[in-house]
Amino acid sequence: MGKAANYENELATELRLGLLGTDHHEPEKQSFPLSLVIKSNKRSSSEMDYNSSDKCEQDSAPPPKAQVVGWPPVRSYWRNALQQQKKTESDVSGMYVKVSMDGAPYLRKIDLRVYNNYPELLKALEAMFKCTIGVYSEREGYSGSDNAPTYEDKDGDWMLVGDVPWNMFVTSCRRLRIMKESEAKGLGCL
Amino acid sequence: MNQLWKMDPNIKKTKNSADSANYPEAIQSPSQFPDEVLEKVLSMLHSHKDRSSVSLVCKDWYNAERWSRTKIFIGNCYSVSPEIVARRFPRIKSVTLKGKPRFSDFNLVPQNWGANIHDWLVMFAKVYPLLEELRLKRMTVSDESLEFLAMSFPGFKALSLLSCDGFSTDGLKSIATHCKKLTELDIQENGIDDVSGSWLSAFPDNFTSLEILNFASLNSEVSFDALERLVSRCKSLKVLKVNKGIGLDQLQRLLVRAPQLMELGTGSFQQELMFRHCMELENAFRNCKNLQILAGLWDASYVYLHVLYPACSSLTFLNLSYATLRSDEFTKLIAHCPNLRCLWVLDTVEDKGLEAVGSCCPLLEEIRVFPAHPFDQDINHGVTESGFLAVSHGCRKLHYVLYFCQQMTNAAVATIVQNCPDFTHFRLCIMNPGQPDYLTDEPMDEAFGAVVKTCTKLQRLAVSGLLTDLTFEYIGKYAKNLETLSVAFAGRSDWGMQCVLGGCPKLRKLEIRDCPFGNAALLSGLKKYESMRSLWMSACNVTMNGCRLLAKEMPRLNVEVMKDEEDDSHVDKVYVYRSVAGPRRDAPPFVLTL
Numbered sequence: 215m216g217k218a219a220n221y222e223n224e225l226a227t228e229l230r231l232g233l234l235g236t237d238h239h240e241p242e243k244q245s246f247p248l249s250l251v252i253k254s255n256k257r258s259s260s261e262m263d264y265n266s267s268d269k270c271e272q273d274s275a276p277p278p279k280a281q282v283v284g285w286p287p288v289r290s291y292w293r294n295a296l297q298q299q300k301k302t303e304s305d306v307s308g309m310y311v312k313v314s315m316d317g318a319p320y321l322r323k324i325d326l327r328v329y330n331n332y333p334e335l336l337k338a339l340e341a342m343f344k345c346t347i348g349v350y351s352e353r354e355g356y357s358g359s360d361n362a363p364t365y366e367d368k369d370g371d372w373m374l375v376g377d378v379p380w381n382m383f384v385t386s387c388r389r390l391r392i393m394k395e396s397e398a399k400g401l402g403c404l
Numbered sequence: 405m406n407q408l409w410k411m412d413p414n415i416k417k418t419k420n421s422a423d424s425a426n427y428p429e430a431i432q433s434p435s436q437f438p439d440e441v442l443e444k445v446l447s448m449l450h451s452h453k454d455r456s457s458v459s460l461v462c463k464d465w466y467n468a469e470r471w472s473r474t475k476i477f478i479g480n481c482y483s484v485s486p487e488i489v490a491r492r493f494p495r496i497k498s499v500t501l502k503g504k505p506r507f508s509d510f511n512l513v514p515q516n517w518g519a520n521i522h523d524w525l526v527m528f529a530k531v532y533p534l535l536e537e538l539r540l541k542r543m544t545v546s547d548e549s550l551e552f553l554a555m556s557f558p559g560f561k562a563l564s565l566l567s568c569d570g571f572s573t574d575g576l577k578s579i580a581t582h583c584k585k586l587t588e589l590d591i592q593e594n595g596i597d598d599v600s601g602s603w604l605s606a607f608p609d610n611f612t613s614l615e616i617l618n619f620a621s622l623n624s625e626v627s628f629d630a631l632e633r634l635v636s637r638c639k640s641l642k643v644l645k646v647n648k649g650i651g652l653d654q655l656q657r658l659l660v661r662a663p664q665l666m667e668l669g670t671g672s673f674q675q676e677l678m679f680r681h682c683m684e685l686e687n688a689f690r691n692c693k694n695l696q697i698l699a700g701l702w703d704a705s706y707v708y709l710h711v712l713y714p715a716c717s718s719l720t721f722l723n724l725s726y727a728t729l730r731s732d733e734f735t736k737l738i739a740h741c742p743n744l745r746c747l748w749v750l751d752t753v754e755d756k757g758l759e760a761v762g763s764c765c766p767l768l769e770e771i772r773v774f775p776a777h778p779f780d781q782d783i784n785h786g787v788t789e790s791g792f793l794a795v796s797h798g799c800r801k802l803h804y805v806l807y808f809c810q811q812m813t814n815a816a817v818a819t820i821v822q823n824c825p826d827f828t829h830f831r832l833c834i835m836n837p838g839q840p841d842y843l844t845d846e847p848m849d850e851a852f853g854a855v856v857k858t859c860t861k862l863q864r865l866a867v868s869g870l871l872t873d874l875t876f877e878y879i880g881k882y883a884k885n886l887e888t889l890s891v892a893f894a895g896r897s898d899w900g901m902q903c904v905l906g907g908c909p910k911l912r913k914l915e916i917r918d919c920p921f922g923n924a925a926l927l928s929g930l931k932k933y934e935s936m937r938s939l940w941m942s943a944c945n946v947t948m949n950g951c952r953l954l955a956k957e958m959p960r961l962n963v964e965v966m967k968d969e970e971d972d973s974h975v976d977k978v979y980v981y982r983s984v985a986g987p988r989r990d991a992p993p994f995v996l997t998l
Contacts, residue, residue: 284510284917285892286778286808286835289567291593291621293778296726296750309707327706368678381710382679 309384315343315361315392326384332376339363343392350376365390442468452477474498479937481519481543482962485985486527498537498562499528505940505979507915508542509567512942512977514966516992520544520570522552529556537562537588544568550575554582562588562616569595573603573624580606587640588616601626601649607634614638618645620669620700625649636661645669648702652677652685659688668692670700673708673727682711690714699723706733716740723748725774731756738764746770751786751808758791762798770804771795775835778808789816796823803861804829811842812869817851827859831866837893837918840870847871853878856886866890876900880907888913901925905932915940923950926978930954933961938981946975954980955998962987963998 309326322342329335336347347363348356355374356362363375367386375383375390446469449455459469475498478484489496503519505512521543528535535557545568553560560583565571573596579589580603604619604626614634619626626649635641641662646655650671659665677685685708689695695715704727719741725748729737734753738744744765749757751773761768773787789812796802802824812834821827832851840846848869856862856878863885867875871894879886880903887910895901901921904914905928913936922945933939933954948965955963966977987997 282837282918284507284512285837286775286833287510287890287892288774288778288808289509289593290511291567291595292725292774295621296728296776368676378679381707382682385677385682385707386679 311365311387311389313339313342313390313392315345316394318343324390326387331380332383335375336363339390339392345392347392352377360394361392362394363390364393439464439468443472447472447474450475471495475537476500478502480981480983481524482985482988483937483981483983486524488984490527490531494531496528496532497534498539499524499532499535500539500541501543502541503543503568505915505938506542506913507917507940507942512917514992514994516544517995518544518988518990518992520546520549520990522546522549525549525552525556533557534559536560537564539564539566540568541566542568544570545575546570547572547575547578551578554578559585561585561613562590564588564590564592565594566590566592567594572597573599573601573622576603577606580604581608584608584611585613586611587613589614590616590618591622592618593621596622598622598624600624604634605630609633609637612637612639615640616643617641618643618669620645620647622647623649628654632657632661639664641665643667643697645699646671648672651675652708653681656681656685656688659685659692663688663691664694665692666694667697668695668699669723670698670702672703673701674703674705675708677708682708686711686714693718695719697721697723699726701727703727704729706730709733709737712737713740717743719744721746725750725772728752728776729757730754731760735760741765742767744768746804748772748774750774750776752776753787754785755787755791755794758787759794762794762796765799767801768795768799769801770829771799771802772804772806773808774806775808778835786810789813792816792820796820800824801826803827806831806833806866808833808835810835811839812848812851813841813843814846814848814850814854815841815843817848818854821854821858825858826861827855828861829864830855830859830862831864831890832868833866834869837868838870847874849874849878853882856882860885862886864888867894868892869894872896873900873903876903880904883908885910887911889915891916891919893918895919895921898922898925898928902928905929911935912937914938916942916944918943920945922946923953926950927954927957930957933958933980934982936982938979940977940979942977946978947973948975949973951975951978952998960984964991965996965998966994967996 310323311326312321312323314321324338324342326335329338332350340347345361346359347361348358350356364372365375365383365387366389367373368388372391378386442465446455446458449458455469455473459466470492471494473493474495476489476493476496477500478489479502481501481503501521501524504517507513508517519542521540529552533556536559538553539562545565550571553563563579563586571594576589576591579586601622601624607630615638626647628650631646631650635644635658642665644658644662644665645667646658646669648671650658652673652675655670689711692715695718698712698715698719698721701724704724706729716737717740720743722741722744724734728750729752731754734749734757738757738760742764745767747761747765747768747770749772758773761771773791775786777785787807787809789809792805792807792809793816796819800823803826805827806829809832812832817832834848841848841851849872851869852865852867852871852875855865862883865879865883865886865888867890873896876895876899879889886908889904889908889911898921901916901919902925904911905925911932921941926941926946927950929939951963951965955961960982962981962983964979965975967975991997
């Protein structure tokens, strides 16, 4: 292996750009090849700038961390596809619907996504408006109190809360209204 | 095809020659089986590795093998030439070709690097007129090539393009128009010029053979009418992956026409649906009794996920890598998927979501967790070590992981591999380069040490975090079955890389970026590179002289250098691979072959 040793000698005396090799026995603080530091200043490189749209905003913001080409290693196609996704307001911030109660001076808003079923929703409404909502039955509607929860669906019709499966309700409910029972009876009967 | 490179075209094929130098057993007597019988037996061999072994037994077997081979796999298109392939294998029907180095996926390889399919197609048209299948990965493909393909092979059946570039939807139009027997068109994640969706309408009205159609990654809208009619008349359709332009109501109509689907990629999963249509969609999913794989779900609105529930119990692979679901939303969905073997998910589901995976999916074998905000390091989102721990605790059959996270500890990884010692693929990406164990502040050496010591079947490893040379000592010493290793921002000195090259007997692919490995490390692998497919080193400490020495000592390696603009001697990128075809003739100006 004399040849290899000669080569190694040649290379050892050669000038080169890069960090001096550290002795592997000595635990030193990790330092990276210069490329990482250099690249963070190379703003002109087109490969560098993933957030080109944010460029102007960054003037006043604190200096961003060094962006490295191709890191983290996610496929550019996938990254672009994900960034293109637009979420509507209802998905990002919840499914908020207005809730009115007859006699109350102002309306409220609740996020339907927070609840898993009708009992949870009704309990929340009761707490919000400090009222009691009756017990639901398919035949009678809500009995046992003055109030009945109703909602306006996508067709614009006013429906009694509880008739349809929960998931169907969540997707079709536009707004809620807690009606006085006397009015609500008109909705419930055939 | 890992032995193909050993095939020197100058070997004289004389009968009964006692050239035991080339063949281990010099067979003096004629083969015990008639050639036809041997060929028939060998035609039942499908694995490439088996076929390569067979071809080395003796001359007769070499010939019988080459005549009976119908499928060819070329992991590096430059390791061999079209001429050599054509000369050796006369009866090929299926070709798989891979081109650019893997780091080209992350913008580390400049445009116009090469890997163009055209010369291959010209040769195939001459020698393999009965070609049926072409599967390309990271190749450059032009519209002209696609048209040439469509016109040259009347029996052509399957085209799969993954991470390719250079073509447009016009090229797809040629395929749709002319390939009368097409069964598969699979277009995934390519750098494609998306001109229009009219290509889909080019399938003739009497065309009915399609079984696999994947155009999920194309942006332009196709004619829904054309798609619906296509799906209706292709009764054998098993795989359908549509793009974002297809909405929920349209999805329902497609599912009604193709309830036999085994694999579905939905389009956009967010649309104002009347609840009547919601119920219809849910019923459509209920009727898909064979559905095993589900993907797509762009812009997935939680509100509509419930329509999937009837189909979830038979799912084995769920790909949510485009659906930004929160942990509570995801938890409800995953509870319906007890038979999942494979899950791809975004880190928006957070540790809580992964805990649900651990509870609900005991059969899980593969999990990939992708970062929703890979470049927003200031945002405190995503998954940590506890999510990974939870999955390993509940899913003891786990053997494949790809995990992007913000923090990790040595202790967690040690526990994870104790829970799941059968890992074959362990790809951990701690996203902040050089980050230590966040609890102890130590390097992550012991984590990967635990991985290679415990997981004896490990084939693929990607390391990250703060790593000294000790990690590589462990890898070289323990990773006896390791074939692919990816390293970034790691190591202290040449010794690290030397350990890997000195150990790891089965190493085939080594890709390194931003590490302090220099010429001594590069040259320590002199003898090893011929048994590997390729080596990639970028932003390391390698110089032109080192690369020249390597090229001089090992003439059967191609040593390709992409130089740093600022410094003539420093090498920015070097790509080393074995080849029987010699230096490539199509190298662009920025690639120097030494």
